[in-house]
Amino acid sequence: MNIKLIGFDADDTLWVNEPNYQHVEIKFCSLLSEFLDEENISEELLKTEKQNIELYGFGAKGFMLSLIETALRVSKNKVSNQTINEIIKLGKELIDKPVELIEGVENVLNELSQKYKLIVATKGDLLDQERKSKKSGIEKYFHHIEIMSDKKEENYKTLFDRLEIRPENFLMVGNSFKSDILPVVNLGGYGVYIPYHVIWQHEKIEEAPIDLNGHVKQIDNITELMKLV
Ligand SMILES: [Mg+2]
Structure with a gap:
């Protein structure tokens, strides 16, 4: 990698x-x-x-x-x-609602931001996500925050073009296999899948195919990310 x-x-x-x-x-x-x-x-x-x-x-x-x-x-x-x-x-x-960070997030971002460029790639209301980013207190770790209308392959492609990054140099971390992992890996990128205990029905897929050419790893907790990169 x-x-x-x-x-x-x-x-x-x-x-x-x-x-x-x-x-x-x-x-x-x-x-x-x-x-x-x-x-x-x-x-x-x-x-x-x-x-x-x-x-x-x-x-x-x-x-x-x-x-x-x-x-x-x-x-x-x-x-x-x-x-x-x-x-x-x-x-x-x-x-x-106040923003509640997931445990370990701030430490992980703090460490990783010293080695890599980090971005947020999220979908949702523009205003809502902007507000949450501000309230989260972790904006400072990110080079860029992208609020996407959807997270399909074409949306990621546009993002890669805009950030001038090649998919093979990109790693996406997320809790939705369908939106965060699969489209990125299909384009040649890498994914770290961190399932969350609650998932929206709409994001559910039958079964997450875990090893896509070794481009996907699954972990239980964001702090384990440090061992992978
Ligand atoms: Mg999510």
């Missing part, structure tokens, strides 16, 4: 994210419990989110709109204004 640039996913790689969304989802289900049971509401919500991704992209604001749309659908438009208000409040709380 001749790594010159290391990219980090942000949500659930550098800081806690999905548990916050799931917390909102549980509250959302209980707000609508008179209309449908929890499991079915969750299923309906995922359906709405998937349909809306192309329109809204990833992130908290699109999530809020999907919550409201789902509430209207499962209640057959009977949901009260007060409940809609509660849902908006839940969404705003989600956006406003």
